[in-house]
Amino acid sequence: MTFDPPPPPPTSNPTIPRAFTLASATLFTAGVALAFIPSSVQIAEILRWLALAIFLPVAIRRKSLLVWTFYSMLAGLLLGLDAPHFASQLRFLGDIFLRLIRMVVAPLIFGGIVTGIAGHSQLKGVGRVAVKSLIFFEVVTTLGLLIGLIAINLSHAGVGVSLPSSAQGALPTAGPETWQQILLNIFPENIALAVAQNQILQVAVFALLFGAALATLPEPKRAPLVSVLQSLTDTMFRMTKFIMYVAPLAAGAAMAYAISTSGLALLLSLARLAATYYGALAALILLVLLPILLAFRIPIRRFAAAIGEPAAIGFATTSSEAALPLAMERLEEFGVPRWIVSFVVPLGYSFNMTGSSVYLTMAAIFAAQAAGIHLTLSQQLVMLFTLMLTSKGVAGVPRATLVVLMASAAQLHIPAAAILVLLGVDTLMDMGRSAMNVIGNCIAAAVVARWEGELSSPTELSS
DSSP states (O other): OOOOOOOOOOOOOTHHHHHHHHHHHHHHHHHHHHTTSGGGHHHHHHHHHHHHHHHHHHHHHHTOHHHHHHHHHHHHHHHHHHOHHHHTTOHHHHHHHHHHHHHHHHHHHHHHHHHHHHTTTOHHHHHHHHHHHHHHHHHHHHHHHHHHHHHHHHHOTTTTOOOOSSOOSOSOOOOOOOHHHHHHHHSOSOHHHHHHTTOHHHHHHHHHHHHHHHHTSOHHHHHHHHHHHHHHHHHHHHHHHHHHTTHHHHHHHHHHHHHHHHOHHHHHHTHHHHHHHHHHHHHHIIIIIHHHHHHTTOOHHHHHHHHHHHHHHHHHHTOTGGGHHHHHHHHHHHTOOHHHHHHHHHHHHHHOOHHHHHHHHHHHHHHHHHTTOOOOHHHHHHHHHHHHHHTTTOTTSTTHHHHHHHHHHHHTTOOHHHHHHHGGGHHHHHHHHHHHHHHHHHHHHHHHHHHTTOOOOHHHHHO
């Protein structure tokens, strides 16, 4: 007796999603075009929302966090434009998401570092990894500062910008910390306080010391605690997957709030500076980051697929911290050992400002141009060197870039009103800064893993 083979599973017709996508894009384009005609504003609004509704089945069908996130951002953009009062009340959704992320960050870092050192005998490699990570961060951020300096001198985006008549207290007044304070703040005074204040570098230092001490214990005493911490880390990664299901909702809410409070017109008024910044980020990727990936033989396409979703989360929420757990998970799937991920990525959140470095020199020169101050080449180089030093160790400080900018502005006698102008476009710029900081941290982990000879291939991961 012979049996007929089972029929092949039905395949989906790709023509239907493409048709929906084309129809959605056409309606959305028409909605944007009609928005410039005063008599057709309501029709334009209907067309934009209809386009979004038509694309919804395609987005759901893709089952991709990246697609869902950008769809939610687009919905948030429309909501902020068409219903600003309602959109301004949605900030709590993004805040809830950030709280959930912060809830799992400390256990992830602690468990990953301790199990890497005590469970896999990686104590000797920690010092090498730290030095190599700091070398990477210093080189990349310095090149970022230089690219930002060149870009703003080419575009002259600050020339002709009108300054407000008075600068009202919207800027941080504290200056950057001294190098002694930076070193002091690396070490935790109280681990519970470090966790509560989300001082991830202090948590990492405690985990290093704890893991080193645990590694020196005999195997019978060490193994039970290592097993518990391994289960803790695995549980935190599983919890991260649950939390990421609400990431698109948080991204849309964050975008809606940003547009409703800042206004699209205000963002467009500084579009030249924003275009210069994103062009400089593209130059940083093409001239610095891409050659680094090629030099260390890191598969670019597979790496881009791995970090796409974390970068999108950072872009949408304007918080690189929000992408930290997912970035750690994706890097481990990419082939970077957990102990390297758990050490390099948190270290980057204090010493790596890949995206912010481009912004710092650009914003300082922009402010000088807006204030009508001409800076000579020697003054700009001194400013670059100053920013190179003062920007280290403040990546975890809220509005750290503004703190550093105010210190530099005072040295160069740039009025505070010129810095105040940047607040109007800060949210739009912060999206790029956060995403690039995430990308920079991920590249650092992959580069250090390759440098250490620890980067696994897909076949090694599956075996």
